[in-house]
Amino acid sequence: MSMLELHGVCAGYGGFRALNDISMAVEVGESVAVIGANGAGKTTLLRVISGMLPAAAGRLSMEGQDLRTLPAHKVLSTGIAHVPENRHLFPRLTVEQNLRLGAFLPSARARFPERLDYVYGLFPRLKERRLQFAGTMSGGEQQMCAIGRALMSGPKLILLDEPSTGLAPVVVQQVFELVRKIRDDGYTVLIVEQNVTQVLAVVDRAYLLSVGRVEMSGRSADLLASEAVQKTYLGL
Amino acid sequence: MTCSLDIFFLEAVLNGILLAGLLALLSLGLNLVFGVVDVVWICYAELVMIGMYAIFFAYSTLDLPLPLAMLIGITFTALLGVALHMIVIRPLLDAAPINQLLATGGVLFLLQAAATLAFGIEFRNIGVHLGSASLGDMFFSWGRIITFSVALATMLGLRYFLRHSYLGLAILALSQDRHVMPLMGADSRRLYAATSALGGGLAGLGAALMVLQFDIYPQIGLQFGPLIFMVCVLGGLGNMLGGFVAALVIAQFITIGSSCFATEWGYAIAFLFFILMMFIRPQGLLGARS
Numbered sequence A: 001m002s003m004l005e006l007h008g009v010c011a012g013y014g015g016f017r018a019l020n021d022i023s024m025a026v027e028v029g030e031s032v033a034v035i036g037a038n039g040a041g042k043t044t045l046l047r048v049i050s051g052m053l054p055a056a057a058g059r060l061s062m063e064g065q066d067l068r069t070l071p072a073h074k075v076l077s078t079g080i081a082h083v084p085e086n087r088h089l090f091p092r093l094t095v096e097q098n099l100r101l102g103a104f105l106p107s108a109r110a111r112f113p114e115r116l117d118y119v120y121g122l123f124p125r126l127k128e129r130r131l132q133f134a135g136t137m138s139g140g141e142q143q144m145c146a147i148g149r150a151l152m153s154g155p156k157l158i159l160l161d162e163p164s165t166g167l168a169p170v171v172v173q174q175v176f177e178l179v180r181k182i183r184d185d186g187y188t189v190l191i192v193e194q195n196v197t198q199v200l201a202v203v204d205r206a207y208l209l210s211v212g213r214v215e216m217s218g219r220s221a222d223l224l225a226s227e228a229v230q231k232t233y234l235g236l
Numbered sequence B: 001m002t003c004s005l006d007i008f009f010l011e012a013v014l015n016g017i018l019l020a021g022l023l024a025l026l027s028l029g030l031n032l033v034f035g036v037v038d039v040v041w042i043c044y045a046e047l048v049m050i051g052m053y054a055i056f057f058a059y060s061t062l063d064l065p066l067p068l069a070m071l072i073g074i075t076f077t078a079l080l081g082v083a084l085h086m087i088v089i090r091p092l093l094d095a096a097p098i099n100q101l102l103a104t105g106g107v108l109f110l111l112q113a114a115a116t117l118a119f120g121i122e123f124r125n126i127g128v129h130l131g132s133a134s135l136g137d138m139f140f141s142w143g144r145i146i147t148f149s150v151a152l153a154t155m156l157g158l159r160y161f162l163r164h165s166y167l168g169l170a171i172l173a174l175s176q177d178r179h180v181m182p183l184m185g186a187d188s189r190r191l192y193a194a195t196s197a198l199g200g201g202l203a204g205l206g207a208a209l210m211v212l213q214f215d216i217y218p219q220i221g222l223q224f225g226p227l228i229f230m231v232c233v234l235g236g237l238g239n240m241l242g243g244f245v246a247a248l249v250i251a252q253f254i255t256i257g258s259s260c261f262a263t264e265w266g267y268a269i270a271f272l273f274f275i276l277m278m279f280i281r282p283q284g285l286l287g288a289r290s
């Protein structure tokens, strides 16, 4: 049994089908990327996994537990933390208050101090800015805060939705190094990205999504070498 | 009476500060609910009225000790706040603001009519007289002094609760981004219910302080409702610190105006100032948006 399993998952908005018959799996300790063009359904996929959007059909499970029967706010306690597209920090709360909210689950509250140390260790910048309003920080710092907030719940699987969007190239590099680092620390990672070359350099496997379907999947090196990826994303 | 810088003037200023305590406390719950739920409880003063009746009957009819009667009143309005949210607000959470106003406005008339039917139009009083404290030649009613102290303590307590407890932080967070709350493992519906209980409970606390100073009758909401809204809007709707500052300003207009001219003039000047300020600063004294 894989950690996260999807079988024939469909989902959409009103009458519109954004995801069609998606099947995929993420193993414990892996880092997996989902790549694809704008509008391919990558964000929708992560929203279905974290319960923000109900699946219309298919099976969806985390460590064998059925996710489709859980309300959205119960998904976090199965060990899935979601860093949403555009971060969605609480702009007029301080960095540390944002991190506290990441530890809102009763089971996470007791371990708040040690996890705060871990997050501040990963992101010393956040510690310097702990009393600053999150909305007043730079894009890169806000992304770190959003990832830190997700780590505060002590998840097993962390979903990242385009963490590099809108960041300066140097900062983008830091984000990808971070993905490698948290995977080495034992977190399982599922990351959605448009920076195809860079993300494929840090993950183990990837899925290529196209108009709501899995077009291709495999080890990142194989995808990088494939004609489909080279033509569409690397302009070769 | 003429207006000069004498002891009467000083007494009026100090009484204004004490009156501000009540206005600030009454505006606190309304501001909290608006800031978080983004819906104005037009019927807020009627919740206070119901709370006053609850305390009156628990104390005078059931013969319970006054503190216990007050606790019952506060619990009752807290539950009423939750009921108001679940029955009236929740179905309209994404509706146009005008529909939300009409719905809570309907509750205003419903509560007033129900109170008139159930309790009649007679004035009631719990008959507790706390007397006055004297400072030199000036006199201040204990009711006002207690009210001011409780209001100040409640404001500081609420501020601490919102910033330092998990539940309080989640309520603040909900006011800033309600859609992301499930990703924190928080059930927005329960947080809204908790906020409404808090808002209702604050109305009950206001009622507990008002029974010390005022008669109880079904239309008392009409006397205080407009003042509470004026304070909230002047301070910047949803801004609790703004509400406190606005309460101080409005109360000064009322007490100094009353002391220099006549009581009616005090209120008239306060409203005039309010209207003027709405032209100059429509977002309120400390409000950020319009």
Ligand SMILES: Nc1ncnc2c1ncn2[C@@H]1O[C@H](COP(=O)(O)OP(=O)(O)O)[C@@H](O)[C@H]1O
Binding pocket: A013, A016, A018, A036, A037, A038, A039, A040, A041, A042, A043, A044, A045
């Ligand atoms: N809230 C929404 N309502 C209606 N359609 C949506 C909504 N969000 C996304 N879509 C549509 O669903 C499809 C997939 O979107 P999305 O998952 O955001 O793609 P991606 O993240 O890969 O860019 C797109 O065609 C998009 O227009």
Ligand SMILES: [Mg+2]
Binding pocket: A042, A043, A044, A085, A162
């Ligand atoms: Mg997207």
